[in-house]
Amino acid sequence: MKKYNYFLVTSLMILFAITTSFAQDKVAKIALTFEKVDSLNVCKAFVTSEGQPVIELPVKLSVKRLFANLPIGDPIATDSTGVATFEFPNDIPSPDGKLTIFASIVEDENYMDTETSGVVNWGTIVISDNSNIDERSFSAGRDRAPIYFIAISLLIIGLIWGTLIYAVLQVFKIKRLGKLEEIKE
Structure with a gap:
């Protein structure tokens, strides 16, 4: 019986929603x-x-x-x-x-x-003033970026590559030291 009441209430709600829409x-x-x-x-x-x-x-x-x-x-x-x-x-x-x-x-x-x-x-x-278009600024791209941005980014890239090269050289050094230890034994 409860099942049919639920169906009836649901049907009435849908009918009410359709008529009020x-x-x-x-x-x-x-x-x-x-x-x-x-x-x-x-x-x-x-x-x-x-x-x-x-x-x-x-x-x-x-x-x-x-x-x-x-x-x-x-x-x-x-x-x-x-x-x-x-x-x-x-x-x-x-x-x-x-x-x-x-x-x-x-x-x-x-x-x-x-x-x-x-x-x-x-x-x-609105009148846009583009007289400073060739000046260096924070929002400029590539060749018009501030000099210190370019210098800092090149320094960071150099440090990262330097660290990677140093790590690779250390691996080869460890490998070479391991071969020397084998020869001594």
Whole structure:
């Protein structure tokens, strides 16, 4: 009897998990707008579902970086008009000044995961100074390494090889001494 109860409980748990996994049946749409207010960069995410604004829905803002998206602040809930307003930082580096900004709804009970993006010129342009490319430095390779690194590495290699050669010579010396002992006997 216990065996059947275990099967029944397990079946009910699986059925419950399947039905609750499809509970996110509403689809939300996000529209991004970018504006500059005084010296602040402001990003607004307008969230709608079935033509109506969505209230109290957390929206997460992030910026595309090399390997993953960089989150900008904490998620902000939409207000009564369905708008989540973010103050965007002025100091995010970019090679050309353009940033790809993502607004997303993730892991909400009622709405499916949604993401939208937009490109804006709010990045700080990074200028790389390569004037010291031919100088010797710690991170340089081979011919541009510091002289004392080269000298120390050659000294260490010489000591290791010297030790190995000394050990081999001692083996031959022991072998030769053993032959001399045999001749004396």
